[in-house]
Amino acid sequence: MMSPGMVFPAKRTTAQANTPDAETPANNRTTAQQLLPVQQYASEVAEFLRTHKSASVVIIVSDTGSGKTTQIPQILTDKIFDDYFGGPKRKIAVTQPRRVAAVSVATRVAQEFGCKLGEEVGYSVRFDDMSNPQTKIKYMTDGMLVREAQTAWMLEEYNMIILDEVHERSLHTDVLLALTKKASVRRRKFFDRQDKEACAPLKILLMSATMDIERMRTFWKDAPVLYIPGKTFPVTIKYMPAPVDDYTHTAMVAVFQIHREEDPGDILVFLTGQEEIEEMVRRCRQVAKSLPPQQANIQFVPLYAGLTNEAQMRAVSQTAASAHNGHATMRKVIISTNVAETSITIPGVKYVIDSGRAKHKVFTSATGMEVLKVEKISQAQAWQRTGRAGREQAGVCYRLYTEADFNCWPQHPIPEILRCNLSTVLLQVVEMGIEKPLAFPFFDRPEEENLQAAVDQLEWLGALTQKVESGDLVVETTADGKLMAQFPVDPKYARCILRARAHRCTEELLTIVAMLSSDSPFINPAASRTAAAAAHEKFSSNEGDHVVLLNVWRAFRDQKKGNVKASRAWASQNYINLRNLERAEKVRNQLREVCVRKKIDLSSCGGNTTAVRRSLSEGLFMSAAERLPDGSYITVDTRQTVFLHPASCLFKTKPACVVYGTLIRTAKLYVRELCLVEADWIDAVGKEYFLAMRQRMAEKLAGKTTSAAVVAEKGETSDAMEVDGKNADSVI
DNA sequence: TTGTGGTGT
Structure with missing residues (x-):
């Protein structure tokens, strides 16, 4: 067992500049604490907007805690809504990358505005629309606005689109950046030339943290920028003097050092994944047992998105200030993934320990392969983590890497649109x-x-x-x-649903696609893995994982005829995650509504699962794999060697031909979500596709005679190709 | 014989 030691030099007293906003001229920390910065600057904000009334795009830059999300839409409606927009008055949309943010901010603004939620101030997120035609300020997820744009891409319902948290560069915000740019040009032309009463110009307001502003200004042809200071407290940064090998171990040592030497305040530790976090929590609790009684006032909580809501609440809720051991207060240590970077705010944190790492998913379009791997974070993410220590008081951030390392990291994470x-x-x-x-x-x-x-x-x-x-x-x-x-699903699954019409099993495909869109319904607790596996066995199938999902759904649906309590009991007995199933049910209802609206036949095949597999094969034919004599598989289109994932129900039977949902590299290159199919079906639907792929590969090979290409021709794994510094993408 | 960073329609 480790012994708590010293990893950081003695406490430094000088606070360093903590976040990039410390460099902006407008930043000072002598503000009256009861007012949000934007409230203090309300007249300046209004003045800025009025001055740039003719600009179609303006940018407001501010870091955490300025109140821009709640206040700026109100300033627009209160002070200048009447004369700011030309043409008829409609709505202001404020987009958020996350649904919880859209809902909670709208709730607060409705209170401040003095209206009922859903009237002048409302929100719109998937499965939950609290807005009406009279709504003036509509908070919504960015994905929701993209959806709306599908029927009205010029977004005529809105006078203004406010894109919030632009610096996060979420996939849908990036789509909206491009789309609103196009729409504003078109709306301006329309307005100038035609009926001014019918269509107002579209104004765009981008709200972002202090980063990448110059690029944004260039993209928007020198859009005017207003800086508003955030409201955060100074955070002292401490770097490691030398690189560390084992950041989990170092993080533990740091936790106990802080606990021993520093003032009260909770500690937030950033690690990379569930397993790592549970392991560190376990080891910390072990070490804490041997602490002297006066230091026993410490507790450890894991935090990651996969936890139940209740467990997440436990991590987030304020430490009970009640006395422990007679006098000392309890210190909480939250050990978290990057869910605590943006999605979940934890009050009471004074110390942050940053491993400097996170898991990232990388997608390769040429092969359709995903990789989930631990990587160094960007500088922007590091600042975001650091900022979590300064929400309520001055804090300290312990960076488990050297300053020299940090300076070499990329400034920003790679935007999602470039890696999906x-x-x-x-x-x-x-x-x-x-x-x-x-x-x-x-x-x-x-x-x-x-x-x-x-x-x-x-x-x-x-x-x-x-x-x-x-x-x-x-x-x-x-x-x-x-x-x-x-259909709000991957087009290949939408195609499965459409193909199901011919096979008379749309109801079944709706179920399967909805289940695939939600997290897995299976729970596999480490402590009772055997019992869970036994319980799941009854849903198993020799036709593939999609049929298993269908079986789970049918059992769930039959249970639902009983009461809620019975449903819960059923789920718990069968190691089933009820929340995920209920989500799948909502998705299913939504998909079904699309069918009804578009007059797509709803039919059921009953027990005829061949029809189901046939439909799946016709949407997933580009993801087919055939068994090789040694029990491994080869993808039919790109000739990559892959392995059936051991968690699949087909892992043992190893059928001759399957289609798969995902291709992911972890320990090996695995295919998951497998469905047993006949090779004939695949050939029938994908003949031209496979011919084209083969031809393309041949062309590439003709042009490249590197050893990597030769290996690819033989159908070796991409591991072998990577030895040459190439990967499969470069030859296909 | 494995494993789930995080969002969202």
């Missing part, structure tokens, strides 16, 4: 009437290869057609594509 499968977004954008998706004004343009891969994939799925007109790629959605765009 673009097919869903692309179909949405095309359905808005954007015919030349390669010319869409992305703030950060995805690699053309990735965009083209998404276009190709959508074409193979029958969602669109593409052609080249005077050098530009022009695409158009097909009738099926228009239907597919209606």
Whole structure:
């Protein structure tokens, strides 16, 4: 067992500049604490907006705690709404990357505004719309606004779109950056030329933390910028004098050092994942047992998104200030993933310990492969973590890396739009009437290869057609594509639903696709793994994991005829996560509504699971794999060696041919969410696709005679290719 | 024979 030791030099008294906002001229910390900075600057904000009344885009920059999200929309409605916008008065949309934020901010603003939530001030998030036609300020998730744009891409319902937390660069915020840019130009032209009563110009307000402002100004042709100081307290930064190998161990030593030497205040530790966190919590509790009685006032709580709401609440709720051991107060140590970076705010934190790492998902369009790996975070993320120590009082951030290391890290994380499968977004954008998706004004343009891969994939799925007109790629959605765009799921699953019409099993496919859109219904607690596996056995199938999901759903639905209590008991006995199933139910209802609206036949196949598998094969044919003699598999299109994931119900039976939902590299290159299919089915639906892929591979190989290409030709694993410093993408 | 960073329609 480790012994608590000293990892950091003695306490330094000088507070260093803590966040980038300390450098902005407007920043000072002598503000009256009862007022939010924006309230103090209200007249300046109003003046700024009035001065730039003719600008279609303005930028407001501010860090945590300025109150910009709650106050600025109110300033717009209170002070200048009447004369600020030309044309008829409609709504202000304020987008948020997270639903909880949209809901909670709207609730607070409705109170301040003195109206009932859902009237002048409201919100709109998936499954929950609290707004009406008279709503003036509508908080919404960015994804929700993208959805709305699909039917009205010029966003005529709004006078102004406020994009909040732009610096986070969420996928949908990036889509909106491009879309609103296009819409504002079009609306301006429309307004100038035509009926001024029918359509007002569209104003855009970007709200961001202090970063990347110059690039943003360039993108928006020198948009005016207003800086507002945030309200945070100074945070002292302490770096490691030398690099550490074992950051978990170092984090533990730091925790106990702080506990021994520093003032009261909770500690927030940033690690990378559930397993690592549970392990550290366990070891900390062990060490705490041997602390002297006067130091026993310490407790450890894990925090990650996979926890139940109750467990998350336990981590977030304020430490009971009640005396412990007669006099000392309890110190709480929250050991968390990056969920505590932005999504969850924890009161009472005075110390942050930052491992400097996080798990990131990387997607490769050429192979459809995902990798989830631990990587160094960006400087912006490090500042975000640091800021968590200064919300209520001055704090300290212990960085488990050297200053020299930190200075070498990238300034910003890679935006999501550059590291995800673009097919869903692309179909949405095309359905808005954007015919030349390669010319869409992305703030950060995805690699053309990735965009083209998404276009190709959508074409193979029958969602669109593409052609080249005077050098530009022009695409158009097909009738099926228009239907597919209606479903809020990956287009390949939308295609499965559409194919289910022919096989008379749309009800079953709705269930399966809804279940795939939600987190797994299975709970596998480490302590009772055998019991859980035994309980799950009754849902098993030799036809694949999709049929297993269907079985779970049917059991759940039959249970639901009973009462809530019975439902809970059933879930607990069967190691089933009820929350995830209830979410799947909501998704299913939404998908079903799309079918009703679009007059898509709803039919059920009963026990005929062949029809179900056939439908799946026709949407997932691009993700097919065949068994090799040694029990491994090879993907039919890109000829990569892959392995069935051991958690799949087909792991043992190893059928000759499967389609899969995801291809992910962890210990090996695994395929998951497997469905047993006949090779004939795949050939029938994917013949042209496989021919085209084979031809493309041959062309690439002809052009490249590197050893990597030869290895790829033999169908070796991409491991072998990586030895050459290449990967499968470079040869396919 | 494995494993789930985090969002969202």
